[in-house]
Amino acid sequence: MISLKDIAFKYRAEEAYALDHISIPFNAGEWTSIIGHNGSGKSTLVKIIMGIVEEYEGEIYVDGELLTDENKQSLRRKFAIVFQNPDNQFVGATVEDDVAFGLENLGLERSEMIKRTEYALDLVNMLEFRSHEPHRLSGGQKQRVAIAGALAMQPEVLILDEATSMLDPAGRTEVLSILCRLHEQLDTTILYITHDLTEIERSDRVIVMNGGNIVGEGSVEEVYRDKELLEKSNLKVPYTAEISDALLDGSYMTHDELVMRL
Numbered sequence: 001m002i003s004l005k006d007i008a009f010k011y012r013a014e015e016a017y018a019l020d021h022i023s024i025p026f027n028a029g030e031w032t033s034i035i036g037h038n039g040s041g042k043s044t045l046v047k048i049i050m051g052i053v054e055e056y057e058g059e060i061y062v063d064g065e066l067l068t069d070e071n072k073q074s075l076r077r078k079f080a081i082v083f084q085n086p087d088n089q090f091v092g093a094t095v096e097d098d099v100a101f102g103l104e105n106l107g108l109e110r111s112e113m114i115k116r117t118e119y120a121l122d123l124v125n126m127l128e129f130r131s132h133e134p135h136r137l138s139g140g141q142k143q144r145v146a147i148a149g150a151l152a153m154q155p156e157v158l159i160l161d162e163a164t165s166m167l168d169p170a171g172r173t174e175v176l177s178i179l180c181r182l183h184e185q186l187d188t189t190i191l192y193i194t195h196d197l198t199e200i201e202r203s204d205r206v207i208v209m210n211g212g213n214i215v216g217e218g219s220v221e222e223v224y225r226d227k228e229l230l231e232k233s234n235l236k237v238p239y240t241a242e243i244s245d246a247l248l249d250g251s252y253m254t255h256d257e258l259v260m261r262l
């Protein structure tokens with residue numbers, strides 16, 4: 001779906017690379033998590049994919065097509081992003097205005113805008129809040145509306161950059177379970193960026209970043225079990241892995257499996 005070839009970028013000439021010649025494919029229909037501690041280059045990668053940073057070295061392919069000045073606008077319409085801070089993403093006075101706002105530039109018929117807004121709000125279980133004021137919602141509800149805004153654009157890739165990091169545990173669970181459903185029902189390609197290893201359980205593939213490089217890649221189980229990689233990358237070994245190590249045979253388990261075993 002997206003393929004990065006030898007992507008490099010530094011914010012200032014005298015500084016080290018924020019991204020140091022990275023090559024990686026993101027496969028269609030997969031949920032890929034990108035993990036890494038603060039400053040490892042995750043958001044810079046997102047900014048390059050989204051075109052917020054444009055002076056990168058290297059090549060981006062979208063559906064096999066090289067991204068160029070001529071096609072970048074239309075190719076990037078396949079991507080939609082949800083950012084970290086739920087309060088910085090609202091422009092509409094009501095939830096439904098907000099979701100519809102992003103559609104206004106697409107030149108759609110009003111009836112199509114209404115249809116897409118309802119569809120997207122329904123997908124994130126927020127249709128009943130359509131006439132509520134966004135700023136009065138809980139953090140988890142706000143991020144679900146932000147996800148609806150992204151989905152209304154009918155993207156092929158949904159990118160979330162630390163989208164749950166400002167939420168309480170309940171809000172985090174709300175957002176993650178919506179993503180699981182989207183991934184299962186719609187086959188949405190998801191790029192999920194986080195520094196929190198407890199959030200990657202549902203992903204198909206995990207990429208570990210450190211110091212602007214990709215330092216590891218594998219299934220959730222492979223990454224959870226590679227304690228050396230996690231420690232080297234300054235990432236906290238998940239609590240489930242510690243418990244399994246201390247009390248059981250150290251094998252990989254999701255939270256639910258661990259609860260069952262215990």
Ligand SMILES: Nc1ncnc2c1ncn2[C@@H]1O[C@H](COP(=O)(O)OP(=O)(O)O)[C@@H](O)[C@H]1O
Nearest residue numbers: 011012018036037038039040041042043044045
């Ligand atoms: N706007 C910026 N100006 C200068 N340096 C930046 C800027 N944004 C990020 N950096 C630097 O680039 C590196 C990667 O940052 P970032 O991509 O934000 O990492 P992450 O999202 O993994 O925390 C860090 O060293 C960070 O200090």
Ligand SMILES: [Mg+2]
Nearest residue numbers: 042043044162
């Ligand atoms: Mg970041």
